[in-house]
Every structure is written in structure tokens, then in C-alpha cells.
Amino acid sequence: MRLAAKTAQRLAGLALVFLGVTFVIYLAVFALPGDPVRALAGDKPLEESTVAALRVKYNLDLPIWQQYWMYLSGLVHGDLGSDFKGRPVLGLMATRWPVTIALALTAWAMEIVVGLTIGVVQALRRGTVIDHGLLALTVLASCVPVFVLGVVSQQVFGVTLGWLPVAGVRDGWPASYILPAAVIAVFGLSAVSRLMRGAMVESLSADYVRAGRAKGFGPGRVVGIHVLRNSLIPASTYLATDLGYLLGGTVIIEGIFNLPGVGNLLFEAIRTHEGPTVVGVSTALIVIFLATSVLVDAIHVGLDPRLRRA
Amino acid sequence: MLDITALEPVAAPVRRSALRRAVRHWTFIAPAAALGLLVAFSIFPSYFAGLFGNGDPRACDLGSSADGAAPGHPFGFDVQGCDVWANVVFGARSSIVVGLVATVIGVAIAIVLGTLAGYFGGVADQVVSRLTEVFLGFPFLLGAIVVLNSVGDRSPLSVSVVLGVFGWPLTARLVRSSVRSVRGLDYVVAATTMGLTTRRIITRHVLPNALSPVLILATISIGAVIVAESSLTYLGVGLQAPAISWGLQIAAGSRHFQTAPHILIWPSVFLAVTVLAVIMLGEALRAALDPKNAA
Numbered sequence: 084m085r086l087a088a089k090t091a092q093r094l095a096g097l098a099l100v101f102l103g104v105t106f107v108i109y110l111a112v113f114a115l116p117g118d119p120v121r122a123l124a125g126d127k128p129l130e131e132s133t134v135a136a137l138r139v140k141y142n143l144d145l146p147i148w149q150q151y152w153m154y155l156s157g158l159v160h161g162d163l164g165s166d167f168k169g170r171p172v173l174g175l176m177a178t179r180w181p182v183t184i185a186l187a188l189t190a191w192a193m194e195i196v197v198g199l200t201i202g203v204v205q206a207l208r209r210g211t212v213i214d215h216g217l218l219a220l221t222v223l224a225s226c227v228p229v230f231v232l233g234v235v236s237q238q239v240f241g242v243t244l245g246w247l248p249v250a251g252v253r254d255g256w257p258a259s260y261i262l263p264a265a266v267i268a269v270f271g272l273s274a275v276s277r278l279m280r281g282a283m284v285e286s287l288s289a290d291y292v293r294a295g296r297a298k299g300f301g302p303g304r305v306v307g308i309h310v311l312r313n314s315l316i317p318a319s320t321y322l323a324t325d326l327g328y329l330l331g332g333t334v335i336i337e338g339i340f341n342l343p344g345v346g347n348l349l350f351e352a353i354r355t356h357e358g359p360t361v362v363g364v365s366t367a368l369i370v371i372f373l374a375t376s377v378l379v380d381a382i383h384v385g386l387d388p389r390l391r392r393a
Numbered sequence: 394m395l396d397i398t399a400l401e402p403v404a405a406p407v408r409r410s411a412l413r414r415a416v417r418h419w420t421f422i423a424p425a426a427a428l429g430l431l432v433a434f435s436i437f438p439s440y441f442a443g444l445f446g447n448g449d450p451r452a453c454d455l456g457s458s459a460d461g462a463a464p465g466h467p468f469g470f471d472v473q474g475c476d477v478w479a480n481v482v483f484g485a486r487s488s489i490v491v492g493l494v495a496t497v498i499g500v501a502i503a504i505v506l507g508t509l510a511g512y513f514g515g516v517a518d519q520v521v522s523r524l525t526e527v528f529l530g531f532p533f534l535l536g537a538i539v540v541l542n543s544v545g546d547r548s549p550l551s552v553s554v555v556l557g558v559f560g561w562p563l564t565a566r567l568v569r570s571s572v573r574s575v576r577g578l579d580y581v582v583a584a585t586t587m588g589l590t591t592r593r594i595i596t597r598h599v600l601p602n603a604l605s606p607v608l609i610l611a612t613i614s615i616g617a618v619i620v621a622e623s624s625l626t627y628l629g630v631g632l633q634a635p636a637i638s639w640g641l642q643i644a645a646g647s648r649h650f651q652t653a654p655h656i657l658i659w660p661s662v663f664l665a666v667t668v669l670a671v672i673m674l675g676e677a678l679r680a681a682l683d684p685k686n687a688a
Contacts, residue, residue: 335628
């Protein structure tokens, strides 16, 4: 019963956060300077009557809270509205999602495999040259801005060596995604490996490990089952949150590698003042972000039996 | 990426002896020296820019566009034929200013809101916690991009304000939990019993003992802000020419990497070293302030 009440409270909190974020984005998009109607016309001067007609058509003449209300009620009916060229926002996103999802999952998988491995190796070889070397390597890698790494690796592996496609998605998965995903993953390695190392070091000296050893379990069973499982909580929290961000489309990497993903769509929409697209895509991203935070809780409960009793 | 998970709120005052020991260690001295040099760059750019003969970042000669190292110009020239070293030195100022100003703004907001939530609890806590979640809910830099795209004049100050306003939530959470852990301690209860004003209790007894983890996070976040600024600038929504900044130089250099890699490499190296120094400094502080390390 307590669990049900807790869940209800959590969901109510999420709904509140959703309303808050969408409202702030709505305000930022439609109340700040930058006129979408003028942007639509480009350099051509528009008749005042045309401007007024367009404003009425897109409800830009209504007060902001009324516009926000109309957006919310559309959302409940599964309608994210249309952009200023009349294309439905849902349709615009539909072709973009597969690219972003493929990129995010590829990068995420690399982060998990490489990051956790580094962390485990560091913990098992604590204090050695291997430990310090891997730490220095991952920290150094995380200090290079992602766009520098993107541009350089694109030139080196794509243009000079010709190992992988330079840009675009014509070669499909995995060829087109390896390079951009690796660049994203390199950035996350330092956090994942550090969290894994820290938790492993702590569990290795825990009482239950000593108990396991005393019972005569081999190192494979002690480390593989008891230590690993109990050490996964911090890294998995980070990884789940990170997936939420990755699915938001990495604007910079999608831009450099010319991947037609959601991040790219969102950034272009911001640049061209396509308000409905910005709000629509942001809404989808916020839902993903909130969903991953629920996932984090679920992972916690799954990995830590103590939380189930609450 | 900030990893707040490694920071636990510690209810202990800054221990001076530990600090003194830490500042003598190379893990503190090396990054502090690097950052000191960068701050010197940003205060007296013309002195350092002239080290190799040409100190004027705007003295450009299109004839030497994208040329490599030459006598008096060991770092080569950019596409406009300007000295790369002079530009990198002058670019330090924007990065340092944005990093410091945005962090100060973010930490100030975080301390006020986090203390409100942590000390008073109840409704204040609910409101602040929800507000924090709302600001954490923005996808990477989205809020900053949307706002900056609408702001016509994008100076270091306006970029700092925007980054600060979107950058406080993690710190606020830390302040909140840190203040909460101090609030119930004996000396705070004693101060309350003595009838001290709430303001005095907070400023004299709670905050000095709650802020050491915040200091570490603030240090690390300077690096995050500097990277965020250069990312925004690279995307075209941060600082604008004719401002001189590493982000602008990297953006320009990335278009000519094939033929003239040095234009991209030098500002990138400076940016990476700055971030590395800030992270190392944060680590050194963490090691010094962590009571687990008290010997």
C-alpha cells in the first residue's frame, strides 16, 4: 500500500514537472523576440493584412496562456500541431526518430561495454599502473570538447584513412553510425568507469565478500556474482539518465556527421523560429527524459532488494 | 559531464590543516599554476600575445592565410591571416569570464534556493524541489539555445547569464541535502535555543559548515560551463565575431582541418587543458575536504 501511494506521488510530481518544462519552453519560444511570421516571409516585405491573417491562422494573436492551453488540449488528443509550412510535427519527427534511436543505442552500448570493463579492470588492479593509466586516459578524453573530437575523427577515419563513411546515413547501420557513436561514447567513459570503479572497490571490501570467500567460493563466483551485481547501481543510474540525454539527439554530433536525426530537426527549427516544431520535439524529449527517470527508479528497486521493503 | 553522484554532502567545516597539506601536493599545484597562467592571459593578453613578436590578434595579412609556423609566428596563421597564438591568448578571456560569471550566478541561485529548501523544508522544499526538477528536465543545452537564439546581442555577459540561469539545479540539490544534514546538528540546535535570529544561524552556523561539497562542484562546473560556451559558440548561438573566443576559432578551424589542422588544434588544446586543470583542481579539493581522508 505504501508503495502504491509512493508511486502515485511520484507520477503526480512527474506531471507537474512536465507542465513546468513545457510551459517554460512555450514561453521561451513564443514570448521572446523573434517573429515567426516575418521569418516565414524571408526578405520579402509582407502586407500588414497578410501578417494579421497569418497571426490569426496560427493563433499568435491570442494571449500566451490561451495558446499554451490549446497546445495542451491538442496534446491530449495526440496532436502536436503543424509547423508554419503546414506539415504536421509528428510526421516531421517520424522520419528522424530511427536515426537518433540507432545513434543513441549504438553509443550507449559502447559506453556500457567499454566503460564498465574499464571500471572493473581498474578496481581489480587498484593502485597499479593500469589503474592510473586508464584513469588518466578517460579523464583526458572527457576534456576534449565533443565537437573537436567529432571533426578530427571524421577527418582522420573518414577522409584520410577512408575506413568509415564521412557523413550521412546512406551506408546504413552500423557503418554510418560507428564513428559518431564512438565520439559520443568516449565522452561518457570517464563517468561510467569512475562510478563502476568506486562501487567495485567499496564492495570488494564488504562483509558479504569476506563471507563468500570464507565459505570457499572461488574468485569467479565472488567477483562475478556478488561484487558485480552490487556495484552496478551507481553506474546504471548514470547510464539510464545518459540514455535519456542521448535520445534527445546530440545536436552537435548529428550536425557534424550530417545525420538527419531529431537533434538536427530541433536545432534547425530553433534557428528558423519554427515554434510549433520546437515545442513539439521538446515535448517528446521531455517525455523520454521523464520516462528514463522512472526507469532509473525501477533499476534501483531491481538491483537493491532493500528498497523493495519500503 | 558533471558527476554529482561522487559528491556526498559532508557536514564538516573546511579543515584548514588538510587544506594546507593539499595545496602543497602536485595534484593541486599543477592545475592551479595552469589556471593562474590562463587568468594572467585573460587579464594582460597583450603582454603574453607579444611573446613571439606579434601581439596583435587583429593584425592580419590575407597573404599568409592558413600558413603554418613562420619566424615570429610559431603557431602559424588562421584563415584570415591572423596570428594563431595572439588569438588563442586573447580568446582565454571570454572563456574564463564566461566560466567564472556563469558559475557565480548559478551557485548564487543554488545557495539561495537550496538553503530555503533545506533549512525550512515543508512548502518551500516542495516548491524548490519541483522547480529544480523542471530545470533539470531540459534536454542538453536546449533552454540555452532557445533563449540565446532570440537574444540579438550575445556578449560574454548575456551568454554567462543564460548559462547560469540554466545551470543551477544540480548545485541546488547538493546545497539542499548538505544544509539538511547540518540543520539537525547540536550546534545549530544550540544556536536556535540561544535565540539567535534565523538569518544569523544560517549565515554563521549552517552555511559555513554546509558549503564544502558545493565548493568542489562549483570548481568542476567552471569547466563544464567553458565547454558549454564553446559548444554554443560552435553551433552559432554563442559569442559572435568580432569577439575573440576559442569556440569561434574552433568553429572556423574545423572547416579547414584538412588543409590547415593547426588552426583547429591550438585553441582545442588550450580548451582541453583548461577543462583538465579545472577538473584536477576539483579533485584535489575533494581529496582535501573529504573527512574519510583525514589522517
